[in-house]
Amino acid sequence: MAADLATIIDPHALRQLFRGGLDVASTARLAPGRVQGNVVILPAAFAADFEAYCRANAQACPLLGRSAVGDALLPALGRDFDVRTDLPRYRVWRDGEIAGEPQDIRSLWRDDLVAFVLGCSYSFEQALIEGGIRLRHWDRAQNPPYYRTSVDTTPAGPFSGKLIVSMRPLVPRDAIRAVQITSRYPTVHGAPVHLGFPEAIGIGDLARPDGGDPIELLPGELPVFWACGVTPESAIRAARPPLCITHKPGAMAITDLFNKSLETA
Amino acid sequence: MAADLATIIDPHALRQLFRGGLDVASTARLAPGRVQGNVVILPAAFAADFEAYCRANAQACPLLGRSAVGDALLPALGRDFDVRTDLPRYRVWRDGEIAGEPQDIRSLWRDDLVAFVLGCSYSFEQALIEGGIRLRHWDRAQNPPYYRTSVDTTPAGPFSGKLIVSMRPLVPRDAIRAVQITSRYPTVHGAPVHLGFPEAIGIGDLARPDGGDPIELLPGELPVFWACGVTPESAIRAARPPLCITHKPGAMAITDLFNKSLETA
Numbered sequence: 101m102a103a104d105l106a107t108i109i110d111p112h113a114l115r116q117l118f119r120g121g122l123d124v125a126s127t128a129r130l131a132p133g134r135v136q137g138n139v140v141i142l143p144a145a146f147a148a149d150f151e152a153y154c155r156a157n158a159q160a161c162p163l164l165g166r167s168a169v170g171d172a173l174l175p176a177l178g179r180d181f182d183v184r185t186d187l188p189r190y191r192v193w194r195d196g197e198i199a200g201e202p203q204d205i206r207s208l209w210r211d212d213l214v215a216f217v218l219g220c221s222y223s224f225e226q227a228l229i230e231g232g233i234r235l236r237h238w239d240r241a242q243n244p245p246y247y248r249t250s251v252d253t254t255p256a257g258p259f260s261g262k263l264i265v266s267m268r269p270l271v272p273r274d275a276i277r278a279v280q281i282t283s284r285y286p287t288v289h290g291a292p293v294h295l296g297f298p299e300a301i302g303i304g305d306l307a308r309p310d311g312g313d314p315i316e317l318l319p320g321e322l323p324v325f326w327a328c329g330v331t332p333e334s335a336i337r338a339a340r341p342p343l344c345i346t347h348k349p350g351a352m353a354i355t356d357l358f359n360k361s362l363e364t365a
Numbered sequence: 366m367a368a369d370l371a372t373i374i375d376p377h378a379l380r381q382l383f384r385g386g387l388d389v390a391s392t393a394r395l396a397p398g399r400v401q402g403n404v405v406i407l408p409a410a411f412a413a414d415f416e417a418y419c420r421a422n423a424q425a426c427p428l429l430g431r432s433a434v435g436d437a438l439l440p441a442l443g444r445d446f447d448v449r450t451d452l453p454r455y456r457v458w459r460d461g462e463i464a465g466e467p468q469d470i471r472s473l474w475r476d477d478l479v480a481f482v483l484g485c486s487y488s489f490e491q492a493l494i495e496g497g498i499r500l501r502h503w504d505r506a507q508n509p510p511y512y513r514t515s516v517d518t519t520p521a522g523p524f525s526g527k528l529i530v531s532m533r534p535l536v537p538r539d540a541i542r543a544v545q546i547t548s549r550y551p552t553v554h555g556a557p558v559h560l561g562f563p564e565a566i567g568i569g570d571l572a573r574p575d576g577g578d579p580i581e582l583l584p585g586e587l588p589v590f591w592a593c594g595v596t597p598e599s600a601i602r603a604a605r606p607p608l609c610i611t612h613k614p615g616a617m618a619i620t621d622l623f624n625k626s627l628e629t630a
Contacts, residue, residue, distance in 0.1 A: 272561045279544040280556060289547060296537045296561060296587050324559050365630050 250302025414522025515567025
């Protein structure tokens with residue numbers, strides 16, 4: 101199935117397949133060149149604080165778009181994009197705890213819900229690959245490892261928590277190029293937040309990530325860390341909203357936007 | 366005297382003082398905001414090859430300007446800028462060996478000489494400082510250490526040699542910012558060429574530089590390496606031109622150009 105999906109380059113067609121019930125564990129490498137995003141759906145009572153949290157922690161939670169209250173459509177992000185059905189799989193949170201992972205959320209939708217879409221590292225990874233940088237986890241069709249750091253995010257209302265970072269091992273020349281390339285993509289996490297010393301940001305053991313696939317650091321490689329779109333999960337756990345719905349990690353919202361359109365001068 | 370000089374912000378006035386015989390060991394921090402440059406003066410028979418060498422190794426030898434053959438004036442770089450007199454001190458090379466360090470070169474000037482001015486790290490250091498990055502060697506009024514690497518430059522005609530790099534120790538956050546800032550200044554060495562592993566570029570002992578002032582690496586700091594304007598000295602030694610005149614290291618040409626004018630978008 102994955103091989104067939106890879107031939108579908110139209111993001112709308114992929115969303116229609118997900119709407120029809122198709123499940124995939126990861127949307128990485130699907131609809132190449134298109135922006136994929138993290139999704140966070142919250143009751144309107146939490147929306148202003150969550151938006152403030154995103155703006156205060158823009159490297160971890162870069163806002164690509166939000167819906168009107170009660171409106172499940174995201175016209176700015178894709179044609180006929182219905183956030184209730186067009187992702188492969190969702191994660192439902194109740195009082196800050198995971199309560200289920202359904203394939204659509206039509207039965208959970210309410211008139212007071214607001215959907216946020218946040219930038220995701222798939223976009224800058226595409227830019228890195230196109231910039232000639234080889235990413236070992238791509239070669240292996242894996243996800244990069246991510247880690248909870250000792251760095252506090254800036255709280256907003258009930259939202260708070262530690263910064264989560266993803267890590268990619270790079271030789272110094274590629275690390276320098278990666279800073280240059282990802283700096284041009286501020287809406288999909290932008291430049292690295294750290295490189296070189298995991299312990300300086302509270303990471304004790306690179307071999308034991310909090311998620312994603314572990315990847316070894318080879319001699320001559322630096323660990324390079326980017327703010328990660330998993331950061332909002334910590335904030336949701338802290339805020340404990342009665343209801344929250346996100347994408348299931350790895351299975352992102354595929355938008356019609358082109359990654360290139362996110363590049364700054 | 367240095368305290369008085371620091372009050373003279375007009376680059377033309379400084380050049381007039383040097384023309385009148387004022388000697389300073391270093392022009393660092395003089396005429397803040399103005400571009401300073403490395404100078405290489407060669408017989409016209411070597412000029413085309415040297416220019417090709419600079420273009421092939423633009424990170425180490427970024428060309429800011431050159432004079433017409435036999436013309437000692439550099440109008441594009443400064444008002445009434447006479448390259449024979451307006452630097453604090455020169456270094457004369459004969460057959461690739463240092464033959465003297467006079468304060469002016471009027472008696473050496475010939476109708477077949479061509480002057481090249483190359484960008485220098487003082488410009489990007491100014492940009493780093495203004496970007497909020499503290500440079501320990503600035504606080505100490507020292508020069509950064511530089512090292513001969515194992516990396517070959519691209520030869521052109523008789524010019525060849527190893528890449529020389531300068532090193533500044535930076536914490537990771539500042540190293541990332543420094544890549545972002547210096548990438549915007551390609552005509553004054555641009556982005557770092559390496560960071561993290563000195564031995565990977567043939568540097569055995571950071572405490573023993575080939576020039577400049579040694580600086581210790583503190584815990585949590587990365588050594589960050591930029592291509593250095595001392596690189597042409599190696600190339601001159603290799604090419605062994607019968608006559609070559611450079612600035613004396615540290616005592617640069619002070620131009621009328623503003624550093625900001627070198628910043629790319």
